[in-house]
Amino acid sequence: MAAGFGSLRRMNDLFRRQYRLSPTALRRQSREGRPHAGGITVTLGYRPPYRWEEMLRFLADRAIAGVEQVGDGQYARTARLTDRTGRVCTGWLRVARHPRRDALEVTLSDTLLPVLSQVLARVRQLFDLYCDPDAVYETLRCMDELRPGLCVKGRRVPGCFDPFETSVRAILGQQITVKAASTLAGRMARELGTPVETGIQGLTHTFPTAADILNLGDGVRERLGSLGVTAARAVCIHGLADALERGELRLDQSADPQREMKKLRALRGIGSWTAQYIAMRTMGWPDAFLETDAGVKRALPDCSPGERLALAERWRPWRSYAVVNLWFGAEAHSAAPDQDETASGGL
DSSP states (O other): OTTSOSOHHHHHHHHHHHHSSOHHHHHHHHHHTOOOTTOEEEEEEOOSOOOHHHHHHHHHHTOOTBTEEEETTEEEEEEEEEOTTSOEEEEEEEEEEOSSSSEEEEEEOGGGGGGHHHHHHHHHHHTTTTOOHHHHHHHHGGGGGTSTTOSOTTOOOOOOSOHHHHHHHHHHTTTSOHHHHHHHHHHHHHHHSEEOOOSSTTBOEEOOOHHHHHTTGGGHHHHHHTTTOOHHHHHHHHHHHHHHHTTSOOOSTTSOHHHHHHHHHHSTTOOHHHHHHHHHHHSOOTTOOOTTOHHHHHHSTTSOHHHHHHHHGGGTTOHHHHHHHHHHHHHHHOOOOOOOOTTTOOO
């Protein structure tokens, strides 16, 4: 009923058509630890248009070695989630655009069946499937007054699959290039993450959890330092992990972005840019604006940060989508390298 079904029979019928087994059979296999042969593929719809290739390009540039992989029009990654009994489930998933429908196809390993609903919710957030592109474009079409074609209908805000992973990736990227930040994140996954048997070349580990970082104890600076992470970043990552594990910080779509950003800025090493970037990607906040971001600077080179903020007032409540349009608009307009924001944070 909570999912919107009017009867149990209708829910069961749809479940069988989508997943090729009944809810009862799924529960039984989960209890017995017996996998469903061949995994499953689930279809998730979206409102068209969808700039799929741009989304994949963004994710490919920031993919964490061993954890994420982008190629052949698909996004693949490892996953480590906990089911309702507290059991940890690890596995892999792959996301591709449906060839004939306005939908994404999500294929996942049998080992993730007990946490299927969690996987699908995270995929929806990562690929911004709740977006109404018509509503966004109606407000942001005025961006074309700055430069024709700057705003393109169907651009999505990249979300996240794992809030801690995305937040750490943002912290690592402060004042360095996108490529350098991805290298550091890949080292963390390889040395501190959980090994996973996926059968997919290049997908070998899950990213370390907040608990994994806290387990390093007083040696966190030395351990992360051996991977190339500066002491300041190590302290910041440890502080983030501690706040999450204590329940003092929430990084999900049900959180209040303004309240959680204030908590983020209170952590040593996180400034306004990083807090807003984390809110945009982990909380699904549609109205973040990164006036000091390098890509935004390239798209609006003749404006000061204050002037960019004033200009963005017209783009509320969709300023996160305006930032994405500016990012891709800057790529099309400039040959400058894709580099992280150098004042207060990294992509």
